[in-house]
Amino acid sequence: MRIDRIETVRLECHWGPPEDNNKRVWPIHFVHTNAGHIGIGRGGDPRLVAEEFGPLLVGEDPRRIAQLWQKMYDSAWRFRGPGRSAMTTLGALDVALWDLYGKSCNEPVWRLLGGCRNSVQAYADGIGYVHQDAEEVADLVKKHADLGYSAVKFHLSNADEDLALEKVRYSRAVLGEDRDLMIDVHRMWDGRKAASMARRFSPYNLYWIEEPVRGDDEAAHMKMVREATDALIAGGESEGTLYGIRHLIQHGGLQVVQSDILGGGGFTGLFRMAALAEAHHTYIAPHGASYPEINSHFVAAVPNGLMVSACPHTEPYQIWSRLYSPSFRIEGGEIALSERPGLGLEFDPSFIEAHRL
DSSP states (O other), X not given: OOEEEEEEEEEEEEOSOGGGTOEEEEEEEEEXXXXXXXXXXXXXXXXHIIIIIHHHHXXXXXXXXHHHHHHHHHHHTSTTOOGGGGHHHHHHHHHHHHHHHHHHHTOBHHHHTTOSOSEEEEEXXXXXXXXXXXXXXXXXXXXXXXXXXXXXXXXXXXXXXXXXXXXXXXXHHXXXXXXXXXXXOTTOBOHHHHHHHHHHHGGGOOSEEESXXXXXXXXXXHHHHHXXXXXXXXXXXXXXSHHHHHHHHHHHOOOEEOOOTTTTTHHHHHHHHHHHHHHTTXXXXXXXXXXXXXXXXXXXXXXXXXXXXXOOTXXXXXXXXXXXXTTOOOBTXXXXXXXXXXXXXXXXXXXXXXXXX
């Protein structure tokens, strides 16, 4: 079996509340083979597919994924290569190669990657918790809990410490004590302030505090927060290399690795990170609330896979529930992995045609 060509389709659709009229472009890649199998991946830069990685893949056996991943990785980091900006494109193509491999041998990706479990927990990732007061945030937290999610995360968008505390207090009150509450700080504070806030959050039993510190000396700042709280410290979503994650674990005490499923190099890249994390008794829960259908295969495959981020289908900041025909669903905050080969996904042709550029 050989790769014949790579086809890229770009979709443009609304992203966020319709009244904002914001649109986002989503690339989808189809890796075609001479055997008739087609692997799908999405995200990244179509130009890099056409000019950088496509020429490396065409004519190759798509089942030699580790070899092809290394070729793309070495090309990305060569002298004056595209570097870090290329990792999401590499990741999108790696996902497509694993989908293709699964289809060629009639096995689902989650099983090919390790098959540790056949269902995973999803948490409601509150994309859109922006510029809202504590009551509004708490209302959204409750709304998502009522959908069946047993873990809910919201995002802080204001560095005001008292407002942050109020949002956590209100959210815990509506969520109750039997569900997990997480916050994403978006690197707003230095280590001392973040550690102080972690102590103030302590009565509300946060499950994790995500990206709590700024990035200029992230590991050192992160270590301060780790020492100040019983909540897990999550982060690394913008770190796409194994070596950057190693630094955050060893020097910052990172406890939940959140490298993006695409930015971290797809399944192949994150599989290596998961092994590194396990060697340090650390979890992995990839970033990507718009990619639960991809992340679920990975989290189900590895023993230290923790949870899958998902923007609930009721929110305007998501695409996964519209993109596919009824082949992927989140029920009661759980994702059941199917026996369908590859990723087990089928695009909704009417949605593709309606939004295709």
